[in-house]
Amino acid sequence: MASVLGSPAGARRGLFLPPFDAFADPRVVAELARTAEEAGWDGVFVWDHVRYSPPVAAIADPWICCAAIAAATSRIRFGPMVTPLPRRRPHVVARQAASLDLLSGGRLVLGFGIGDDWLGEMSRFGDEGDAKVRGEMLDEGLDVLTGLLSGHLVEHLGPHYRAEDVRFLPAPERPIPIWIAGRYGNRAPLRRAARYDGAFVIGYPGPEAVGDVRGQLRALRADRDAHDLVVDIGPDVDPAPWAAAGATWVLTRFGPYGLDADAVRRAVEAGP
Template structure:
C-alpha cells in the first residue's frame, strides 16, 4: 500500500476556531488528503495566544467530511481520566462513521502544561500512568468488563456501550525505547524528532523486534517546505504535513491544504 498523506494542524491563534478547522478539513478532503489530525494542548508558550479544544475540532471535522481519518495527535492520557476519554473517543468514532484515530502519549511539561495545573510533572510517572490508563481505556472501548483498582486509576465493575474499534497510535521521540515498545502493542507509532528518512530504517528494525500486528502504522510529520519524496516508501505508512504552531496565517494554511498532498 502506498504511503498515505495527512495534515498535522495546530488549532492555535488564526486557526483557534472549530468552525475554521472544519472548513479547512472540508477543503483538505476536496484536495485529496487522507487525514486531518489536530494538536492537543492547553498552552504553548508566549508565542501562542488562542487555542481551540481538539475534541470540539474533531467533531467539526467529522461533520464536515466523509472520507478523512481524523483525531487528536496527540492527547496526553496522564492528564485525562480514561473513562471520560473512552466516552469521548467512542462518540467521535460513531459520529465519524469509524474514521476516528486516537493518538496518545505522555505529554511534555516544557511550558508547565502539567505542573502549571497541578498535574503530574514527572515523565516517568506519566509513563506509568499512560500504561495503566491504556489498560482501562482499551477495555472500556472494546465493551469489556472492567474491575480495576490501580496506582492511578479505578474503574469498579463497569462496562461501556457502544463497543467501538478505535485505532490507537502512540507517540514517542526517536531513540526512546519505551514509546516504541508501548506503541507496538497497539496500532501505530507516531515518531517525533527524526533527523532524516534514513532514521526510518532504525525505527522499522526496532519495531520488528517487538512484533507489531499486521497493518501497524508508522507515522511521521514534515514541515510544509520539506521534500516528501525521500520519505515515501521508507517504512512510513503515513507522512503528515505540519501546519503550525507559530505565526499561523489562515490564507497560508489554505494555500498548503488546497495544493493537495
C-alpha cells in the same frame, strides 16, 4: 486502517495542525478539513495543548475540533495527535472517543503520549509533572481505555485509576486505531507502541532514520504484521523519501508559530 509495517508504497498523507491563533476556532478547522478532503488528503490531525509558548495566544479544544471535523467530512481520518492521557480521565476519554467514532462512521484515530511539561503544561494545573510517573499512568490509562472501548465488563483497580464493574455502550463497531507518540531515540515509546496500532515518532534526523525505527518495531512485534509508522514533515519538505523509507503516513505539519490561515489553505487546496 493499519498498513503493513515496512511497505514504502502508497503512504497516506495527512495534515498535522495546531488549533492555535488563526485556527483556534473549531469552525475554521472544520472548513479546512472539508477543503482537505476535497483536495485528496487522507487525514487531518490536531494537536492537544492547553497552553503554549508565546507568541501563541489563543488555543481551541482538540476534541471539539475533532467533532467539528467529523461532522464536516465523510472520508478522511482524523483525531487528536497527540493527547497526553495522564492529563485526562481515561473513562471520560473512552466516552468521547466512542461518540466521535460513531459520529464519523468509524474514522477516528487516537494518538496518545505522556505529554511534555517543558512549559509547565502539566504542573501549572496540578497534573503530574514527573515524566516517569506519567509513563506509568499512560500504560495503566490505556488498559482502562481499551477495556472500556471494547464494550466488555471492566474491573480495574490500579495505583492511578479505577473502573469497578462497569461496561460502556455503545462500543465502536471496529477497534479504534491507537498511535503512540515518542521522540526519536527514545526506546520506551516504541515498546509501548508495539502493543498498539502505530508509532508516531517525532524528531527524526532524516528519512534514513525511519528504517531504524521500522526495524525496532518489527523486532518488538514479531507476532503482528500490520502497524502504522507515522512521520511529520514541514510544508516544504518532499514526502517521497519518507514514504520510501517505510512511513505509512506522512503528515504535513503547520505552525505552531505565525500561522497564516490563507497560506495554509492554499497549501491544503494544492493537495498532498
